[in-house]
Amino acid sequence: MATVPKSGIRKFFDIVAEMKDAISLGVGEPDFVTPWNIRQAGMRSLEKGMTGYTSNWGTLELRREIARYLEGRFDLAYDPADQILVTIGASEAIDLALRALLDPGDEVLIPDPGYVSYAPGVVFAxxxxxxxxxxxxxxxxxxxxxxxPRITQRTKALILPFPSNPTGGIMDRQSLEALAGALEGTNIAVISDEIYAELTYSGKHVSIAQLPSMYERTIVINGFSKAFAMTGWRLGYLCGHRDLVAAMCKIHQYSILCASTMAQAAGVEALKQGRATDYADVKRMHDAYDLRRRVVVNGFNDMGLPCYEPEGAFYAFPSIKGMGLSSDEFCERLLREKKVAAVPGSAFGAQGEGFIRCSYATSMEQLKEALRRIEGFVAPLLK
Known part of the structure; x- marks a missing residue:
């Protein structure tokens, strides 16, 4: 435990919480409130006295709705009886997958830069x-x-996190087919973290599990936090081969037991109402992020910070190379001098050094003010 650093994201979040007039572009959380009908469903479940445990697997009603959602939106077919497990957010699903798959000394391939929890989760296993x-x-x-070049006899799994946090990168079908070809002849499992699947701006999200050769070896992880603005409800799920899911359920039942009953009722409403309205709330939030994305990327490029145009999620990952500061120093000074919180790219791996991550899941007014402040900070450094 002593070798695992504290989260580079939460460090700046905690400082901002105590700082007056600060603008946070740090935590990846939608600025939208959970839609009213979903909140209402959670409250109704309490009024009806639905306060007991559910099945370890999650309610059958929710698992059926998840199966309909995945098939309708992403052409993924899973049996709700034994191929879908409801979890405490996508985070628990990732932890279960790692613990169920890995033996001591096994190796896991992790994209760098990548989400801060992956490498510590592997170490914990x-x-x-x-x-x-x-x-x-x-x-x-x-x-x-x-x-x-990085596959060895000890390689057990590949984490495939697309759309990506922190870069906003995506994988199209052609890229996934090439990857599947590289894994042919191996026993490497794929943990596909698709929590940002609904936030894809270049075409439709493609899951590697859609490829016939990859279906049985892939664990698909998703949840309600990003697409439905339900971060605090802590509701996620995983899908895969029934033997793998049964193994993960065994860990889940001894360590967690079940996801919140109230959250599961809200999840049912999110999916049912979404299907009835062609996911109007999801589209509304998607379109708002898309507009902000273009404003933020153009803003960074105009001020002299080269920024790759993200094709998914809600993060910009501008380069600060040439500023004469490490990403950690840049973010600390930006917060102290301009009261804008971003996350150092180094928090996401060695390849993240020289970048900063900025979430555009906040209001347009706040984003424009943040860009103005960042430009004021950057201008003297570029001279």
Whole structure:
């Protein structure tokens, strides 16, 4: 435990919480409130006295709705009886997948830069994280050329986090097919973190589990936090081969037991109402993020911070190379001098150094003011 650093995201979040007039572009949380009908469903469940445990797997009603949602939106077919497990957010699902798959000393391939929880989760499972360096030059995509040299006899799993936090990179079908070809002939499992699937701006999200050769070896992880603005409800799920899911359920039942009954009732409403309205609330939030995305990317490029245009999620990942500051120093000074919180790219792996992550999941007014302040901070450094 002593070797695992504290989260670089939460460090700045805690400072901002105590700072007056600060603007936070740090935590990846929608600024939208959970839609009213979903909140109402949670409250109704309490009024009806639905305050007991559910099945370890989650309510059958919710699992059926998840199955309909995945098939309708992403062409993924899972049996709600034994291929879908409801979890405490996508975070628990990732932890379950790692603990169920890994033996001590096993290796897990992790894209770098990548979400801060992956490498610590591998360490907690007594396994070894293996970094795969990615670059803005190819849109932060994962390629066979990057993966193949890092596969060893100990390689047990690949984490596939697209759309990506922190880069906003995505993987299209062609890229996924190339990846599947590289994994052919191996026993490497894929943990596909698709929590940002609904926030794809270039075409429709494609899951690697859609490829016939990858279906049985892929664990698909998703949840309600980002697409439905339900971060505090802590509701997620995982899907996969029934034997793998049964193993993960065994860990879940001894450590967690079940997700919140109230949250599960709200999740049913989110999916049912979404299907009835063609996911109007999801589209409304998606379109708002898309508009903000263009404003933020243009703002960074105009002020002299080269910024790859993210094709998914709600993060910009501008380069601060040439500023004469490490990403940590840049973010600390920006917060202290201009009261804007961003996250150092180094929090997401060695390849993140020289970048900062800025979430645009906040109001347009706040974003424009934040960009104005950042430009005021950057201008003297560029001279």
């Amino acid at each position: 007594n396994a070894v994280p293996v970094s795969i360096p990615m670059s803005a030059d190819n849109g932060f995509k994962l390629t066979p050329e990057l993966i193949l």
